[in-house]
Amino acid sequence: MQRLVPDPGATSVADQLESYRPWHDPPAGRPRVALNFASTLDGRAAIEGRSGKIGSDTDTAMLVGLRQRFDAVMIGAGTMRVEKYGRMIGDPARRERREELGLPGDPLVVIVGSLDLPWDAPLFTDGGGQVLLISAEPEDEPPATATPVEVVREPDGRVDVTVALRRLREEHGVRALLCEGGPHLHSQLQAEGVADELFLTIAPKLVGAGSTILEGALPEVAELELGWLLREDSELFARYLRR
Numbered sequence: 001m002q003r004l005v006p007d008p009g010a011t012s013v014a015d016q017l018e019s020y021r022p023w024h025d026p027p028a029g030r031p032r033v034a035l036n037f038a039s040t041l042d043g044r045a046a047i048e049g050r051s052g053k054i055g056s057d058t059d060t061a062m063l064v065g066l067r068q069r070f071d072a073v074m075i076g077a078g079t080m081r082v083e084k085y086g087r088m089i090g091d092p093a094r095r096e097r098r099e100e101l102g103l104p105g106d107p108l109v110v111i112v113g114s115l116d117l118p119w120d121a122p123l124f125t126d127g128g129g130q131v132l133l134i135s136a137e138p139e140d141e142p143p144a145t146a147t148p149v150e151v152v153r154e155p156d157g158r159v160d161v162t163v164a165l166r167r168l169r170e171e172h173g174v175r176a177l178l179c180e181g182g183p184h185l186h187s188q189l190q191a192e193g194v195a196d197e198l199f200l201t202i203a204p205k206l207v208g209a210g211s212t213i214l215e216g217a218l219p220e221v222a223e224l225e226l227g228w229l230l231r232e233d234s235e236l237f238a239r240y241l242r243r
């Protein structure tokens with residue numbers, strides 16, 4: 001892998017993330033928030049309805065490497081329904097490494113949305129880690145799961161992501177949050193001005209249809225600046241920071 005910006009030269013995913021400490025100096029009253037997406041050249045966020053075919057193995061390495069450096073990982077219910085996540089950090093050695101860094105072995109998994117979820121997904125049946133479901137549905141109860149699931153209910157029919165972030169910081173001690181999408185949840189974080197960073201893999205593929213990485217109009221244009229740009233073969237890995 002080559003680093004194109006800044007300081008061009010040879011690098012690797014591990015080297016790039018080695019000194020990355022997003023849990024240091026979070027903003028007041030909320031976690032630092034980073035988004036991670038993979039996109040095709042025509043800006044699509046899914047191939048045949050899922051994200052897995054967009055990026056290469058190096059994209060997966062970046063995803064796993066990023067997960068290793070956050071207190072919590074957030075996804076929307078739509079993404080959970082399609083992607084049927086397993087345990088976020090499956091490798092025990094990686095959980096140990098997190099603990100050495102002063103992070104919980106498993107990141108807290110935060111799901112935003114209804115209880116219409118694939119309860120047979122390994123995330124729920126594995127038993128490792130902890131899930132926090134932030135739901136706007138007042139009554140439903142989740143089924144019994146091997147992995148502990150705490151449900152937080154928002155009374156107004158919709159989760160206010162700014163309020164949710166404040167609670168994650170105050171009540172769950174989350175200093176750094178990685179949001180892996182999807183596009184509707186992403187648009188809310190951008191609209192609220194709380195998306196501090198965007199890790200974007202740009203895959204050399206064209207699809208021609210499907211949702212983009214951000215679905216939902218923003219009240220104003222979000223201005224970002226390039227933090228780094230990496231290249232492996234024809235795939236680009238960008239890190240953008242909100243100005």
Ligand SMILES: NC(=O)c1ccc[n+]([C@@H]2O[C@H](COP(=O)([O-])OP(=O)(O)OC[C@H]3O[C@@H](n4cnc5c(N)ncnc54)[C@H](OP(=O)(O)O)[C@@H]3O)[C@@H](O)[C@H]2O)c1
Nearest residue numbers: 037038045050051076077078079113114159181182184185
């Ligand atoms: N390329 C990538 O990097 C990437 C990453 C992630 C996802 N994806 C793709 O994106 C697609 C899924 O898109 P999506 O837009 O459905 O995903 P999403 O943003 O993860 O999920 C949307 C759902 O999340 C819940 N939700 C979001 N904000 C909410 C709020 N403020 N209050 C209450 N509920 C809220 C709602 O769930 P309920 O419907 O349960 O109420 C809503 O329908 C899939 O094809 C997936 O593969 C791609």
